Amino acid sequence: MRDPDGLLARAGVRGDPNADQHFLVDDRVLDRLPEYAIGIDADLAHVLEIGAGTGALTDRLCRVADRVTAIERDRDLISFLRREFATEIEDGRLTVIEGDALDVEIPDFTTCISNLPYGVSSRIAFRLFPRKRPLVLMFQREFAERMVADPDTPEYGRLSVSAQHYADCEIVETVPKEAFSPPPAVESAVVRARPRDPEYTVSDEAFFLRFVKALFTQRRKTLRNAIRNTGHISGLEDPDAVVEAADEGMMGRRAGTLAPSEFAALCEVALERGDPK
Numbered sequence: 001m002r003d004p005d006g007l008l009a010r011a012g013v014r015g016d017p018n019a020d021q022h023f024l025v026d027d028r029v030l031d032r033l034p035e036y037a038i039g040i041d042a043d044l045a046h047v048l049e050i051g052a053g054t055g056a057l058t059d060r061l062c063r064v065a066d067r068v069t070a071i072e073r074d075r076d077l078i079s080f081l082r083r084e085f086a087t088e089i090e091d092g093r094l095t096v097i098e099g100d101a102l103d104v105e106i107p108d109f110t111t112c113i114s115n116l117p118y119g120v121s122s123r124i125a126f127r128l129f130p131r132k133r134p135l136v137l138m139f140q141r142e143f144a145e146r147m148v149a150d151p152d153t154p155e156y157g158r159l160s161v162s163a164q165h166y167a168d169c170e171i172v173e174t175v176p177k178e179a180f181s182p183p184p185a186v187e188s189a190v191v192r193a194r195p196r197d198p199e200y201t202v203s204d205e206a207f208f209l210r211f212v213k214a215l216f217t218q219r220r221k222t223l224r225n226a227i228r229n230t231g232h233i234s235g236l237e238d239p240d241a242v243v244e245a246a247d248e249g250m251m252g253r254r255a256g257t258l259a260p261s262e263f264a265a266l267c268e269v270a271l272e273r274g275d276p277k
């Protein structure tokens, strides 16, 4: 197993927080990340890693997966990875892609295990969720707590509904700052997401996500008022018709009390009656 400090020394990098570079140097955390995926019988045929850094996690992934694809944006780190992992690359066990994870074409992976760049972690996660694959992802702790939050809690919001629409999400570990070099400003947490086929229908996913976003912009208002006030965000031409057709009891509640399945039911009414653009 490659030693994370040795990798840092050989790469000759310090980690630039402005470039979202916080390298994991705690062997125990690094060892556990692939284990979390194995714990849910994730298919390790082709593991994706986003933000490979100096390769400390990449090394572990190459030992458990049939094949790994690692994406990294930093050109110097890419050169280092290609040198350090020349054998794995030659064997076909590792593919290194230089590029921005927000733009590059993401291959057809079976599981993604990553210590994500925090500045873009939300956008990356929502590129991954629709692929419906098991994910083990490190986030800032506060972000992870919002992702897994239950209705009727202060953390529950648009992020929770959107993430839980795609997957059952749980925090499997919180990680202290000292596990990284350089240490980030805040604690981190590992989220394990098992994709699920929801037991409810969402006939227009893009509208569903927009509708949820709109309703949470007015989370203190009753849904009756939030639906009427946010047509410009959700794209509803006739929000009054939605309020009239929806369950009356639900209209007196607030967005933060609705489970994802209830948002979905309301979304179907909005699609049918609200004339969305």
Ligand SMILES: C[S@@+](CC[C@H](N)C(=O)[O-])C[C@H]1O[C@@H](n2cnc3c(N)ncnc32)[C@H](O)[C@@H]1O
Binding pocket: 019, 020, 021, 022, 023, 024, 025, 050, 051, 052, 053, 054, 055, 056, 057, 071, 072, 073, 074, 077, 099, 100, 101, 102, 115, 116, 117, 118, 120
């Ligand atoms: C938090 S570090 C994790 C590094 C390594 N996986 C580890 O655990 O030590 C995030 C890595 O993502 C890279 N990165 C930052 N933004 C990126 C982006 N938009 N696309 C791809 N990689 C990015 C950084 O250069 C950095 O190496």
